[in-house]
Amino acid sequence: MNHKSLGDRTMLFVFYAAIGLFSLMCVIPMWIALMASFTNELELIRNGYSLWIGNFDLTAYRLIFTGTGSVYRAYGVTIITTILGVILTVFLTSSFAYPLSVKSLKYRNKLAFFCYVTMVFNGGLVPTYILTTRFLHLQNSIWVLIIPAALNGFNVFLMKNYFSTLPEALAESAKIDGASEIYIYFKIILPLSMPILATIGLFAAIGYWNEWFRVLLFINDQQLFTLQFLIMRLQQQAEFLNSSLSAAARAALGGEMVPTIGIRVATAMVSIGPIILLYPFLQKYFIKGLTIGAVKG
Amino acid sequence: MQTSVQSSVQSKSKETFLREIMKNRYLYLLTLPGVLFLIVFNYLPMVGLYLSFVDYNPMAGLYGMGSEFVGLDNFEFFFSSGDWVGITFNTLYLNSLFILTGLAVQIFMAVGLNEVAGNKFKKLTQSFMFLPNFLSWTVVSIFSIAIFSTDTGVINGILNALGMESINFYQDASTWPFILVLLKLWKGVGFGTVIYLATISSMDQEMFEAAKIDGASRFQSIIYLTLPMLKTTTIMLLILSVGGIFYGDFGMIFALIGDNPLLRPTTDVIDTYVYRALRMNNDIGMSSAVGLFQAFVGFVLVVSVNAITRKMSKDSALF
16 A cells, blocks of 8 residues: 555655755755854955854844944834734724625625725826825825835735625624624624734734835935835945944944944844744744635635 | 606615615725725825826926826837837746746645655745745845855855856846746745645545545646646636736845846846836836836736636636
């Protein structure tokens, strides 16, 4: 029974090898960057990136946490936008998606269409840019990082699918007992929908945490830079790094060079720290969310 | 007389509309924030596509909408400049590479993960593969420098150790389609694999048992059962990605290579071009014309691919 043909054994070997190799390749760059963040800058320039710490050195992290306020500041901005963004996303998406799942609502399909159209057709960069800067005057405001990303068709679609799986009798019997639709939504539907709320919340959290495009477009004020945008500035403009270091930090470095590479890599590591910590949850809920979409779609 | 009939018909339809709204007022109230959001952030910009047909003047009326109408001048400017050939080609070429390689590798990984026996192996490798999906392109660009930079990069380190000459990746445009495909796979395969794997595990297991009893090898059951049954999901995901084939991945390209003019010949896509036209040259009319061109072609593509699919196999059509 367990005897496998040579062909099948070869195939299995190929699968094991390819999957093993590919998944290793997925984490190795992160490992290399982590090692580089602990390596002395001169050593790094001389020998290049490698799989192991060359000459252990914490200067890069020390500078990030004490020499410049910009990383702390960006961390704060990123955390605030992520928290507010997730709350707003979950509220907007669920309150819009729930009525779409109530079969007695006459215009629910029209509303759904109104929403899904935005998934295949949009105004694009320029009208959005002009709307945001000239009409809503949201440039250089933290809200531009939070509000415009809070609702999208795909999330509505996933959430509506989930609400549709809840038994209708629940809402019906509450209605007979005299509960209003608002009460039903907040006290009955939402508590039963924690899995999908968590999934959409985590989708949104990753999106907000990794946001930099809106900063590039709408924010000039350094006080409102997000972590990811900071990383991009550090990578593309060396002078930005020098200008963000405090005088005290530069004095503390003495004659030593500013660890340009080290600071970039270390900032990247600091920015992905929370993602790695939350990874088990992220993986679980993302797979759940994607599977809802795959099975239903 | 006639007018009173008309108005009574009108008021009747108005009445049912109002009655429906009143009857379910709380439910409609719940959708209100979402509706307002969509109007402001999604529909108003669509109205703004009108800007493609004007000589934009910010002082002319609300939103610059009072600017002088110039018809198709902005489109003519774009299409006669000659830039459009290169960027359209790059956008289509890169996206086709991304879609096809992504499809092949994702299906391969999903089928493979379904076959391998070790549960620990499966879990660990899947976790590793899924992780890059959560990183932003800016972080990936830091990694990309670690791998591809000329003086300190890992690849050139290996090449030098083998006695070969370094490759100046960041100055050599011809290497970038390959690098971009590699990084796109690196970041996206885990995500796609999850969807295919879910589809495979929802397949009827009895069929595989029956095939096994009939003496089919595992290779045969992959070729004749698993792959054909993945068709619907594959086509659906394909339609979705074909709809986006006219949209370059701005986030990826801008984060990875910024505004490096040396790499433009192979990496400048419609979206990076529009961004430059908007931010560096402040050319509102032309850049919104390009945006409209892009949205229009993308929309036509989705609808026509969907129509073709519907003809070939109804289940796979999206709408």
